[in-house]
Amino acid sequence: MGILEVKGVGKRFGGLQALSDVNLSVAENTVHAIIGPNGAGKSTLLNCFVGKLIPDTGSVMFNGESVLGRKPHEINQMGISRVFQTPEIFTDLTVMENVMISCFAHRDGAFRLHPFETVAHETDIIEQAEKMLLDVNMADKRNMHAASLSRGDKRRLEMAMCLAQEPRLLLLDEPTAGMARADTNNTIDLLKEIKEKRDITMAIIEHDMHVVFSLAERITVLAQGTPLVEDTPENIKGHPKVKEAYLGE
């Protein structure tokens, strides 16, 4: 059984059947990509995993427990973290301060408005934040202002903040959208590095086939709200249905 098991998921928006009968199994410690044309339902599906949407039918099980009906922060505490298309960081703060906020939030279960007042005593938080920055190769940028980072480094910082929550499943919705090639490659390297350093599962929605084929071990192709095929990258590349529905679009 996969760490994420999706069975018979359907979601309707008014007259539009955005998802129908979606079955998907994401194996633990793998990178599983979900691809498909615009409007195929990829983001809607992801939103059903994190409690942003509740499907009309079907089940979503994470680590043997249902996520349906739970609030986004509860699902986050279960071990699912999501990375946004635009990195969600505090641009007024330094790199280190950003990561510390996330470490505090994970430890205390709440955000603190002034996390740095007592910081001299919080050696555990400082150590933890330093480790997260090492994991994303940003230790040398700890005192930089987050606003001045490149797009790739903003993504790295967001990832460090995500890792502070100790997720077992990381969900990424088009993490390289709008990036130049250098930042895209930086992000591919980052995800590979994290995968090497941690026991973590990734489900990634991605348009850029270079990213998909660099990272994914399994690929599900979604078309018109339902999985068309699920296979290894090698088989997906040559699949006639996939070429027709997606790669050839």
Ligand code: ADP
């Ligand atoms: P993808 O991420 O694959 O591009 P989406 O999941 O964003 O596709 O959208 C799937 C379909 O559902 C699209 O036709 C989109 O317009 C529609 N849709 C998505 N979210 C909503 C919503 N909140 N209300 C109405 N329609 C929506």
Ligand code: MG
């Ligand atoms: Mg989308």
